[in-house]
Amino acid sequence: MQTGSKEEAATRGEIVIHNLHKVYTTKKSRFEALHNIQLTIGENEFLTILGPSGCGKSTLLRIVAGLEDHTEGSVMVDGEEVIGPGADRGMVFQGYTLFPWLTVRENIEYGPKLKGIPTLERRSLSNYLLKMIRLESFDKSYPKQLSGGMKQRVAIARALANRPKVLLMDEPFGALDAQTKLEMQEMLLDVWEKEKTTVLFITHDIDEAIFLSQRIVVMGAGPGRILKEFNVELPAERTPEVREHPEFLSLKRELAGLLKH
Numbered sequence: 001m002q003t004g005s006k007e008e009a010a011t012r013g014e015i016v017i018h019n020l021h022k023v024y025t026t027k028k029s030r031f032e033a034l035h036n037i038q039l040t041i042g043e044n045e046f047l048t049i050l051g052p053s054g055c056g057k058s059t060l061l062r063i064v065a066g067l068e069d070h071t072e073g074s075v076m077v078d079g080e081e082v083i084g085p086g087a088d089r090g091m092v093f094q095g096y097t098l099f100p101w102l103t104v105r106e107n108i109e110y111g112p113k114l115k116g117i118p119t120l121e122r123r124s125l126s127n128y129l130l131k132m133i134r135l136e137s138f139d140k141s142y143p144k145q146l147s148g149g150m151k152q153r154v155a156i157a158r159a160l161a162n163r164p165k166v167l168l169m170d171e172p173f174g175a176l177d178a179q180t181k182l183e184m185q186e187m188l189l190d191v192w193e194k195e196k197t198t199v200l201f202i203t204h205d206i207d208e209a210i211f212l213s214q215r216i217v218v219m220g221a222g223p224g225r226i227l228k229e230f231n232v233e234l235p236a237e238r239t240p241e242v243r244e245h246p247e248f249l250s251l252k253r254e255l256a257g258l259l260k261h
């Protein structure tokens with residue numbers, strides 16, 4: 001799915017968050033949800049934001065998605081300011097957001113169809129994505145016939161079908177059982193490797209953050225702010241054994257300590 005077209009920006013999926021503040025106000029109250037967030041996420045980087053409930057992770061992701069406005073500062077994707085949702089940023093949430101009346105293939109082809117991509121081209125794209133998420137034989141199934149993990153795989157494929165430069169993922173595996181979660185993490189790394197998108201991932205699961213990421217940003221609450229950043233110095237190929245790696249275990253200890261406060 002590489003296009004290599006000349007029109008594409010020199011960078012593909014670089015997110016620059018500068019001096020970002022978010023205050024929720026009502027007539028009677030004022031709540032500072034995000035305070036001075038400074039963060040650059042490189043092209044094709046896998047960055048995870050880790051933090052306790054209520055520290056503003058989802059607010060930050062929704063601002064990057066263009067679904068929420070901000071009070072001060074800016075968010076740029078490849079040099080263009082985010083002023084609303086766009087096909088350059090695909091989103092996957094925890095809740096299953098598939099269209100129940102469409103089959104798996106129709107769900108995946110929904111975005112390309114809206115964009116007017118011809119049938120044959122759509123078919124070849126959905127074939128490619130169905131193979132990548134290992135659900136080729138479920139192309140005619142409806143969402144209600146799928147397990148939670150399968151639905152999330154389709155949600156990822158549906159987001160990728162729009163050819164986003166950035167994948168924004170808000171606790172996408174939070175509702176899955178432990179074993180399915182591990183399988184989904186491996187599949188996501190496989191997808192990331194093939195698609196070369198930038199991934200901004202949110203979780204409060206420390207193991208998940210370390211296993212998936214190249215970099216982890218820890219946020220704290222009151223108001224939501226960045227506490228610390230960590231580079232994950234693990235082998236690029238994340239096999240299950242990586243979870244026993246001394247670096248994995250020491251980073252896990254450090255992150256757990258930081259999140260306790």
Ligand SMILES: Nc1ncnc2c1ncn2[C@@H]1O[C@H](COP(=O)(O)OP(=O)(O)OP(=O)(O)O)[C@@H](O)[C@H]1O
Binds near residue numbers: 057
């Ligand atoms: N529309 C809103 N109006 C007022 N306050 C809000 C609104 N949305 C979120 N908040 C508040 O902003 C803070 C950050 O919320 P957010 O959902 O971003 O946190 P989070 O870190 O994603 O939490 P969780 O891990 O539980 O999803 C919370 O205190 C929340 O109550």
